[in-house]
Structures are given as C-alpha cells and as structure tokens.
Amino acid sequence: ETLKFAFQGALNALDPYSLNETFTLSALGNTYEGLTRRGPDLQIEPALAESWEILEPNRWRFHLREGVKFHNGSDFTAEDVAFSVERVRSEGSDLSTRVPADMKVEIVDDHTVDFVLSSPNPILHYEWDTFYIMDKEWTSENDAVKVTSASDTSVNHAALNANGTGPFKLVSHEPGVKTVYEKFDGWWDEPKHNLDTVEFTPIGSDATRVAALLSGEMDMVYPIPVQDIKRINDNQGTSAMTGPELRTIFLGMDQMRDELLYSDVKGKNPLKDAKVRKAFYQAIDINAIKTKVMRDLATPSAIMISPLLFSRSDEFERHPYDPEAAKALLAEAGYPDGFSIGMDCPNDRYVNDEAICQAVASMLARIGVKVNLNAQPKAKYFARILASGNYDTSFYLLGWTPGSFDSWNVLDNLMNCRDETGKGSPFNNGGFCDPQIDALTDQILVEIDPEKRDALIAEAFKISHDNAYYIPLHQQSLAWGVSDDVNVVQRADNQFKFRFVTKN
Amino acid sequence: MPYVSEDAPDQMPAAPGRLARILDSDMFHSFLQSKVAVIAACGTLILFLLAFLAPWIAPHDPFDLASITIMDARVPPLWMEYSDPRFVLGTDDQGRDLLSAIFYGMRISLIVGFCSVIAAAVIGITLGLIAGYLGGRVDAIIMRIADVQLTFPAILIALLIDGVASGIFGSVDREVFAFYILIVSLALSFWVQYARTVRGSTMVEKNKEYVQAARVIGIPPVTIMARHILPNVMGPVMVIATINLALAIVTEATLSFLGVGMPPTQPSLGTLIAIGNDFLYSGEWWIAIFPGVALALLVLNVNLLGDWLRDALNPKLR
Amino acid sequence: MIGFATRRLLQAMIVMLVVAVLAFTMFRFVGDPINQMVGIETSIEEREALRERLGLNDPVAVQFFRFATKAVQFDFGTSYQFRQPVSDLFAKRIPATLELSFTSALFALLVGIPMGIYAGLNRESPISKLFLSLSLVGISLPTFFIGILLIFLFSVTLQWLPSFGRGETVQIGSWWTTGFLTVSGLKALILPSITLGLYQMTLIMRLIRAEMLEVIRTDYIKFARARGLPDRIVNFRHALKNTLVPVITITGLQLGAIIAFATITETVFQWPGMGLLFLQAVQNVDIPIMSAYLLLTAFMFVAINFIVDILYFLIDPRLRVGRP
Amino acid sequence: MSVLEIKDLTVEFPGRKSVFVAVDNVTLSVEAGKILGVVGESGAGKSTVGNAVIGLLQEPGHIAGGEIHLHGQRIDQLPYRQKRRLRGRKIGMIFQDPLTSLDPLQTVESQLVETIRTHLPLSAGQARQRAVELIDAVGIPNPEERIRQYPHQFSGGMRQRVVIALALCAEPELVIADEPTTALDVSIQAQILELMKKLCEERNVAMMVITHDMGVIADITDHVAVMYHGELVEYGETTQVLGAPRHAYTQSLISAVPRPDIRVERFPVVDYIEKAGTPQKKINLATHWLGKVREYEKVTGPLVQVRDLDMRFETRSSIFPSRRRYFQAVRKVSFDIAEGETFGLVGESGSGKSTIARLITGLYQPTDGSVRFGTTELTSLKNRRDVLAMRRQMQMIFQDPYSSLNARMRVKDIVAEPIKFHRLASSNAEVRGIVDDLLDHVGLGVAAGKKFPHEFSGGQRQRISIARALATRPRFLICDEPTSALDVSIQAQILNLLKDLQEELRLTMLFISHDLAVIRQMCNRIGVMRNGELCEVAECDRLFEAPQHAYTQELLSLMPSMELLSRANLESA
C-alpha cells in the first residue's frame, strides 16, 4: 500500500542533528531511531536499547538491542551509540542539549554502554526518542562526520541521504518538493503497519492541502485549519482527527524596561504593576476565543504547560473573565482611562494566531486599553521579539512546547530572570525577574523524587499565576485530516509515525 | 493629462461661463451619449461616496475595536438562518459588520490604489517619454534603472521602505506611515510598466511627421513630449493603469499580511477578501464574496470609465 | 548589432551589481535568518556562534564583498534552509517554472490576442463586452482566491484535475524534467496556467483592443480594405502588427514577472518552481537563495528587455534608422 | 453600358449640432473604356463620392440617400462580405493621401504580393514577378531592389506610384483615382497617365479621376463633372465643359488656371462665390499682424548657403559592414538663396528634393557638407537654445500635410501653437484672433478651428499646414509641394498671399513643386534636380526659355497642353 501525505512545511534537513524542530524530527523518526521511542500515548518504550538502568545516580547503563541492522546492511553496535553522542554535541548540532556536554560514554561491550554524568539527572533519556543513532561507518565513509550546518560551504552527504535503523528507508528526497520512503524489510521490530511506500509532499497553502485531501489525492494531511474541520467531516471518505497538543499559547508583557517602547505612557512602565497585568488577564474572554476563534479546538489554560505534562495542573484555575474588575484594577493602578500599547503578533506561526491577537485587542479596547496590533510573518516577528532583536516588544503572543515534556524546561526557558542579552531565560522576552522562581527552578533540576518535584513545580507556577507574569491562553489542538481508508495514531506531540499506519 | 483643447483656460470670465462651456464640450457630450460611461461614472461615484462617507453612513465602525466583539463573529447575511438584524451582510471572523467593513476597507483600498497607480503612472510616463524621446545614453540609464526595479517585487521594496522608515522615524504610530509605505512601494513596483510601454511607443511616435513638424516649428522637447507625443501614447497607458488598479488593491492586501501595511485591525478590501479566503470551504462564503463583489464592481466601473475616456480622447473615435 | 549586444552585456553587469548592493542593504529588513535555522530552544550562545560562522555579524560591505567575489565565479553559496548549493536548487526548480510560465504565457497570448482583436473590431458586440467584463472580474479578485476557486471547482467538486504539484514528470537529459509528456503532467498544468495567465491575458486583450480601435481607423487599413484584402490579412498582418509595440513591451515584462514572481500561484498549487522557492526564501530569510535569485532575475530582465528592444526593430523598420 | 452609376447620392457627416452634407444629390455615371474627370473646389466632396462608391466612408459619415450601381447591380447596400469581394478585384481605389495609405511596417513587396495573390491565382513567385513589373511600369527605377524597401524609404511621389500599382494590380474593372498624380513630376505624370489611358483602351476599364489639375483633365478625360459645395454643378463631355463652360463656377475656375507660358504679377483668383462664407479679403500688410516686422541680424550675402550637401541612407542594415547597402539620396548639392528670393526646386520624383528640405531644417543630419543660415553654420549647432532660435526663423510646409498634423489636436490649437511658443502674441485673446484670421486667409473659415484634422479634405489639411507655417512669421519658408492638393482658386489665393509677404517683408522661400506653371509664377531662380544631383540652376525666365540641361528640356517639353484651356480663357475673357 502507498500512503500519501502532506504537511504544511518542507522537510529541509535530513541530517538528524541539524535542526531541532518537531516536523523534521518527526519525519526523520521514520528512518532513524533513538535508543528509546515513544508509543501512541507518548510513553517511553525501548527501541534500540532493550532496557536501561541507573546503576549509580551518575551512571546510566543501556543494554542495546542485538541483531539490528542499518538500512545499508551494517550492524548496530555500541560504537555507533558512542559516535552519535559525540556527533550530536559537536559544533553545528542543533540538538546538543540532548546530551549533557560533560557526559562520558563508556562502551562496556558491543551491546552495552554506560553514560557517566557529572550530576544526577532523572530525565536524562526524556528526549532520547528524538536523539537518533547514526551509523558510524556510513557516516565516516561518506565524509559526513561533521554535522550539516547552514554555514557549510559544501554539501554534506547526510543532508540529502539517510541511513537509519527505522522501519522505512529513504528512496528519494527533493527538498521542498517530494520525499519518498519505502518499507525496510530488515527492521528489527514486527511491523504493525501495512505500507510499502510513503510519499510526502509539502503543501504550504492551507486550502490546497485541504483540497488535496477532499479530492482524494492525499490520504492524510496536517495540519488542517480549524474552520475546515466540519467540511472534512461532512465530506464522504474523510474525517478530521483532533486532539490536545502540548503547545501552550500565551501572552507576554515587557516588565523589564522602565518605559514601554510602544505606548503613550511615558516615563514609567505600567506593566511592571501586577494590577495592570491582572487587568489585562481578566479583560480577556478566553471562552469567546475558544468558541469563536478556535471553534472549540483549544483548551483554555491556567498555567504555562499542558495539563498532559503536569500532574497537578488541575489545581490551577484561570483568573476569571471580568471586564469590570479589570477596569477597576486599571483605575487602581492609576490608569482609569487606559493607555495605548503596541502588540506584536505572528501571523503564520500558530493556529489562528493573528485572529487571537485581534480578539485580544478588541477585548482590551473594552477596558480602555488601545492596542496597536502589528501582525507579521514569523521571520520578521521572531527577529524582533527575541534576543537577536533586543526583545523589541511591549506585548506579544508566543507558544511554547517543552521539548523534554517537562515543566523544568518551561521554567528554565521562560520564567527565570535574564539580562539584556538574554543570559538566563532567553525566552523570557518580557524580562520579569522573580528570584523565588529562579531558586525553585534550580531545586527542581536536581530533585529526583517525583512527588516533591511536582510540588516545587506547582509552587513556581503558582507564583507566576498570582503575579500574572504571563497570561496563558490555551493549548491549541491538533487537527489532522485523514482519509477513511487509513488508520493513523495521532500523538500529542504532533509527530506522525508511519509505523502506526494501516491502510485498507 | 492628455492634452485637451484650450477651451477652458481661454474662457477667462466668470465661473458660470466655464461650467456652461464644460457642459457644452464635446467630451461631456460624448459622455452623455455613452450609456455605459454614464452608468460606470455613477457606479464609481457611488462607490467613492460610500467609501469616503463611510464614517457617516456605515451602520457600525468596524475600526473601533471597542465596538466589535468576537461573539458576533461569522454571523451570516440577513437572509440566511442564524442571521442577526444588526448585520445586513453578516460579519467577518472578528465580528465586524461586513457592510461597514466594506465601506471602510474600500476607503483604504481606494486611496492606496489610486494614489499608487497615479504616482506610478506619473513617474513611468515621465521617464518613459524622456527615455524614448532622447534615446541614447539617457535611455540606457533609465531603462537599466527600470531593470533593477523590475528585479525587486513589491514585497521586497515594501520591506525595505518599511525598514528604512522605522529606522529613520523610530517606532512612531504605524498607521500614519502605513499608507505612505504602501503607496510608495506599490508605485515603485509599478512604474516600470508605464515607462517601458511609453518608451516603446514614443520611439515609434517620435519618427512620425507631426513630431518632426513640431520640431521644425521650434517647440522645445519637453513640450513636444507633453503635448504631442503623450496624447498619442496614452492609449496603452490607460489600459495598464485601469487594470493596475485592481492589482494594486490586491497587492496591498498581500503587503499587509507581510506586516508592512495597514494593521490587521483596519482591514482593506483586499485584506477582507484574503481573510474570507480562509473561510471558503467552511461555508462562511460571505466574508470573501461580498468584499470580492465590491472590488470587482469598483474595478469594472473604473475600467469602463477608462475605456470611455480613452475613446473620447481620441477624436477619431468620437 | 554586436556592439549593441556587448553594450547591453556590460550594462547587465552593472545592473546586477546594483541589484546585489541593494539586495544586501535590504536583507536585514527581511528578518533574522538564524531563527529559521535552529529550533526555538537553541541557546543564545549557539545562535551567536552560528551567526558568527555565517559571517552575519560582519559589516554589510564585507558580506557583500564576500558574496560578490564568489558570485563572479558562479558560486552562490549554500541555502540556509535546504543546506544545498543554491545552483543545484535552481537547476531543479527552473524546468518547473519555465514550463508553467510557458504554458500560461501561451494561454494568455492564444486567448488574449484573438479576443483583443475581436473586441477591437466589434466594439459593440455582446460577446466582446461579456469577455471584457468577465476578464475584469477575474483580475479584480486576488490570485490566491481565483486559484482556490478553481481548485474547489475542478479538483474537489468535479475531480477532473489535480489540486497541486506537477503530476508525473519525465527526465530529459541530465537536468530537465518535463510535465509535457505525461497525461497527469499536462493536467496538472491547466489550473495553475490559467490562474497565472489570467492577468496577462486580460492585459494583453485590453491593450490589443485599445490599440486596434485606433489602428483600424488609419488610412492604411482603409486602403488595405479598399484593396479587398481578406479580413484575416487586414486584421492580423496589418492591424495587429501595428499594435504590437506596446503589446510586446508588456508581454516581455509580464513574461519576466511570471517567470520570476509567480509566487502566489506556485504557492497555491504547490508548484515546485522558482516562485515558490523565492517566497520560502523570503519567509525564511534564506539570504543565499534571495541574493542569487535576484541576480538571476536581474539578468533575465535585462535579457528579456534586450530581446524586446530587438523585436521593436524587427517589427518597426522606422526604428532601424541610425540604430544598431 | 455604364460600369458605375451613381444616382442622387447624398453623403452626410452628422456632427453634434448639425449635419454636414458633404455630397448633395450627385448623379454620375462612368462608362467602360471611358475616363470621367471630377474637378471642383477643395472640400467640395469629390473624395467623399469616391469613398462612398467603395463603401469606406469615414465614420460617422454615411450614405443618406441615393443609389450606387456597379454593372447594374446595386452595391451600396450589399452585406459586408460581398462588398469586400468587389474591392480590389472589381473596383480599384487610389486614395488621395498616398503617404498614409501604405502600411508602414510591411515592405512594398509584401503589400503588393498579398494583394495580387488575394485576387489572382498566382504563385508567390509569379506574384512577385508581377509586383516587380508593376513597380517598373509606374516608373520607379531599380524595382528589384526598391520593392524590398519600406514605405518610409520612398519619396512622396514614389509612394503615390506604389499606391497606384496597388490599386491596379488586380486588374479591376473600375478605377477610382483620387488625385493620382499630385506628387509626380511631369515626366512621370505623363507616364502614369499613359498607363491609365492604355488600361482604359485595352482592357475596357472604366475610370473616375478626381483631380484639380486642368491639364490632366484636358489630357485624358472623356467626361468631366464639376463639383462645388457638395453639388454637381456641371457635367458633360470634356471638350464641352472646358471649351464652353456653362456654369459660372466652372468658368471662373478655368480662368484661374495659372499659365506656364507667361509670367504674371499675381495669380488670377476665382471670383465665383456662392454659399461660401469667406470672401477673399485683401490683406493690408502694413497694418496686419502678419506684416509686423521682426528684428533679425542683417546678413550680407546669401541668407541660405548650401554647400556640398551629401545624404546617404542605409537601406539594408547588417552586422557586417560589407553587407550593408546605402542609397545616395543627395549628392554634392550646393546653392545659395538670397534674402527675399524664392528659389524653386523642381525635378524628378525621388530626386532628393524633400531630403534637401529636411537637411536644411535639421531633421536629417547630412552625411557630408554644410548648411549655413545667415552667419550660422546649422549643421554644427549643438546648443539647444541656438537651434531653437534658428528654428523660429525657418519654417517648413511638409509634403504630406495630414501626417504632419497631430491627429489629437484641434486645428486652432495646431495653428496657435507656434504663436504661443514663440511668444508672438501678448494674450490668449490675441492668439485667438490671429488664428481665426489665418484660418480665414487660407479659406477654411473660423469654424474650422474647432475640428480635428481627420475631419478635413485633403486640400483643407494642406491649408492647415500652411496656416501653421505662416503663424510663426518666418524669415525663411520651405514649401514642399504646398499647393499640390489645392484647386486652382485656393491655390491662387495662397500663392498670392505668399507673394505679398515676400514683397513686403522680404520673405525668403525654398519652393519645391512639380507644377511648372506655379514655379514659373513664383520663383526668381530655379534649380533642377535629378538623381540627387542639382543639374541646372538658372534664372526663372532663362530656364523656361532656354533650358541648358537635357533633363530640363525634357521636363519642359512634357508640360500638359493648355490648348483647350486657353481657348476657354479667351472665350470667357
């Protein structure tokens, strides 16, 4: 059987370490495999490693699977693991955070490796499902030991070819046009899929992607615009799959500068005042956004992480929508007539991002805050609001998925103090600084007891919630369009794995 | 402007005389003769009025964020189920009254469209006449500038101008600059068409005997270009200009999406169509179709008027 | 003539130089390439290191000089997003774009010219009025809108034609792939060509109509009729030829534009051509692609306009006086 | 049996406020093998009759009444397709304005070949052969090579002959020739007339020749129709009409024909005036604005000095210099014109007369040689202001009046333009006055100012261009066939005006014409050109009485006979 599917973006890099981005890793995960993998519900499963144990707090032992072959026929051994660890943290790798820089690899025998850490780390292997193992011989034979990097002047063999252990081999790859995979007969696992070939085509235009599904040219397309879900469901032979996604969409506010860049308030920064931030928070009618903009395909969120990834998330509740209270808070803070503020928003990054911003702008207008909305494509947007643009924003919308599926990632990236250049939490664009959260973050990193760890996390989130450092909006939903002929598994991390697919 | 006879300036005395002259002129007569022209003129006038009187006649103010609510989003037009009597043509995805949004959006589109087309035409015609008439090195320089210009699509020009403008003026109120940025970038990306067309035709015309006669009379080159050659090369220019109007309005929307135009809270006609485009499959067709119809009507009327004007300016076609 | 061509070649180089300079001053307004090249979690240090390695921290002049010295050796660097040499990418994309442009230009000319003549000769005929109005409606709607309507009608509802891509292609020689030789390839060309050619068709049709209206009232057309020449000869050989100067000017420009900037059509139909590549390059701030692309475009426009200028001379003997 | 019968033809040009009746109830017929001459006042509707017959009236003109029959079949109401089949094959038409009748973008050959092949079953090669023969027959030298050229590379007379060849190439049964020989020198004219006569006799072709050249009428026509103001005022056998004209207009027309045999002070003018609104006023140049003296630098010696002028045209361009072809249009021409003198230029059609005119005005750059105006060397002028200053003193009336008028300007604006640009009047009102006055003087009437050039007849257009040239009050006027399309009465009026100007203001003129009678009356000295060379320059009377060069002698011997006319003159006198 042949599976044809389309995604909105292109598969640009085939080198598994050159781009840390969901779709790339998802697509490469069909040809390459890591030591671990994740099942349909994101639970960690053994893959190239049959099992692992923590021998000492600082020493992890992995027992590698025997009889595994790469697509080119060579055997998978501990050498390959050691090589891959070295390669993934070499210069140019975008996945160097997958392994600690000072971790040592000790090859015990051909199918056993030890990883020696400098300090204990309970979540060392959390992201190893996307840390793909490469073949040492193939890589060195083809002069691809160096990681493909954009600064390369010559072509890296690994950028256009792939040699993994995964269930599918790469047949052809034309970047931005088409990629063809073929079933790998020598795969170590029992295939649950019934595919022979898979064809991937990037289709950038939403409407065209949906049309390709509706017309039967495609078996599966993703993502699909929320407004087209009904049509896809109504259409005979296709249906939409929706499910919660891990990404949290939130609003951030400049709390670092003494004067806002884009505002008519001069000489002070109203957003440094928690009352103002709370007023913003309470002015936003999240349910309206959910039903009208997101067509119910969103889960309003009170914290900065998906409830799927944090056990105690149900303890949090959003500050209620209450424009009157919001107005009162503004007046209390000294802005009875509101003020004007510039808002930055991407218009091609998240689901209905611009529409959400517009809705927020009109909700804030009701409490007297005049929002000057500047919606831009992501290239310009990120160039402005991130460190490289000197955090040139007063009020912005962003989404975040913790790559490790863990709250520490959120705290570390978004909630710690930073300096002007971004040292600290580089994505804390608003630059608020709460030493308490910083302290908690450090504790969480080394705490091994899950229960205690979660308590610490909850405490940190509570501080953020009480101070309205961020205004979390929702977790957007995944929306895939699928032909009734195929069965697919939709994982919350938005990865599409061919090995779960059957077609009749 | 193509050369029109001296009727008006000759008539020095009071205004009524002049008006009477205009009413009595051949142009006006041919206008009244042409049913299409009258209809098109009325149509254009109505659309202009709707656009520029929008604040007074539109039932809502769609640019006032405080007055719109997302809860009104995507209400169908009056004659459909689930409609809302407040919104005759329904609402868009943000809950803006579509009818009002069309009026307001048309104003943006008209200003941007007309200004950029006129600016482009003026630049292009001038340079085209000079290049075609003088030829030689001047021609080569102008045309190579044109080639450089052609290489940069409106998107890039807009990004450049936007960048430079915010570099110079800092982060001031974007809305003020948005118009200028849009107009300048569109004008810059369109002028080449006029310049090259006019140049080509000028090269042909300048060898004709009436131009040589003008030269013999001793009329200076600038006047020859403006009074003799220009009216004779205006035909294609008017075709391009009237068609470009549509392109300019649509391109404006594209630029706005790239973040260099009007903010999304003030959608133009083109932007409305582009927004509505996302809702075509989902059955909320009115968001795209009504602005689309408005734009098509506008373009149609302007083109018909242009057709008539072109014919009327050609004495042989009257 | 040879002198004319070499002069143009020299001018082309200057044009390309100017384009390159302008492009380099422009790139910093397009966005930050680094964000598109790394995952969002990548640390600031790593971003800075990458920036340093790419030389993006150097002054614009240095970057430009580096680019220019390589470019004169036809080395346009490696694409940031695709991590492939820009020249390879172009080689793969050019056939798709040229075939689409060719087809849509053909459509624009084959429909535009006869309809323009017809409408010019039959000013009052209802058919010509209908056609003129319809084509206006067609161009007053944005390209993406038209594209999607066509897809909706012909792909989704009727399922006659594919909604995206080039269909099956056949490899000819070492680097040309063609969709002209397969049924699916030809089918795939129809919708994008119409979408892309609609604007040019309307423009050409209206231009020819307007010019025809003037030309058919000249004495030489009257004399040609008085000689009893068949309408075909009068209309095409005499009248049409006399309308051609503006028409070929515009056709040349539009041809250049559809080869270089068919971005929206190529995006809507996921046509794997240069326009799509360029749009992605702009979106992803892929500076090597953009700069090489602009150079190529500049050269193409100079070349097209050179050909147009030559055509002027071929069409109009009066222009040959004192010329190359 | 008559080939063409026109019954009660009325043609109207509906204007906005009134309907202009260009042809009023005209009844005519042309018989096979016979030639009908149509003469009459300029603007009388002669060309309109021709256009009506072939069904190509310019819009909004239309046939308002009457019938046209060809071989007894009514043709004015035929459907388009059938009408088209008549054209070319049955009716050959020579339009009055030969210079705009040729498609500028096609070679003469391709226009001829396509016409021949449309009507005659010939192969491409045969058609080409025939085309070459025709071109040869109308007297264009070197036809094999010439035929491959484009119309703009032909001289005025040559283009006219190409048009004749085109009209005759499909062997039509009826030929309508509208001023077929205006641009031709006498020898070529004789050749063409001979050709036409032969056609009538041998092929039994019926012919209608519209002309104002009484010599032509006398020479070849069997019948004459005289038109005045859209009406047919006299119609009869040529000998009768010319010999014993009945209508007063005819009589006065004939009496105004200029005489080549003796030199008179002023041209006799037509005194018959009816309906026409503009009685000829005698200008008193002492008070009139035309007479205002303008200050020029004084020159000693000749005003215009032409020295060794050479002009070479590239007729075939090629990458390789060796394959380029050139045509030497003017060869080492030198002459002087003194202030206040009229220098006549006559000669073979295509001999380079117009080219010299254009070289003097600076429209062409000479390949070699120089033109000196006063003390200024024109060919070396680079400064634009100097050029403009020169231009103001020099004016030219183009050979082809129609294409030298901007079709998009009203006549009054065309005439007003030089006045405004040279600031010859102080106010708009004054400009208007001058324009009206000028239009009046060339016999167009004030009302003409509001119209556009295409609304005029051939002769009227020529007068517009004369009015424009006079508007600058030039010091030196180049007239290239200024009166070729004018009937004798208007011609007299205009030439008299020029003479007056010359006498009072010492206007200097270069006068190019084929009409030897006019030349004789107008010029002080005459140059005779042939093949780009000036073969003889002599005082006017000396040249006519004792021509030196063989070519001059041949030219003079071919002057149309005036016997019939002189008799009429005598009778009416």
Ligand SMILES: Nc1ncnc2c1ncn2[C@@H]1O[C@H](COP(=O)(O)OP(=O)(O)OP(=O)(O)O)[C@@H](O)[C@H]1O
């Ligand atoms: N298109 C037009 N519109 C209005 N009036 C016209 C038009 N064409 C010709 N006329 C008028 O019709 C009259 C007759 O014109 P026609 O060309 O037949 O004159 P003609 O006898 O041939 O004169 P000529 O000897 O000067 O050529 C003229 O007075 C002219 O002004």
Ligand SMILES: Nc1ncnc2c1ncn2[C@@H]1O[C@H](COP(=O)(O)OP(=O)(O)OP(=O)(O)O)[C@@H](O)[C@H]1O
């Ligand atoms: N642009 C040109 N290119 C080539 N040959 C030309 C060009 N202009 C004129 N000639 C040739 O030069 C010669 C002289 O032309 P010119 O117009 O001066 O003749 P003319 O004496 O005015 O004749 P006519 O009395 O017929 O008007 C002709 O043989 C003509 O074919």
Ligand SMILES: [Mg+2]
């Ligand atoms: Mg006439």
Ligand SMILES: [Mg+2]
């Ligand atoms: Mg001549």
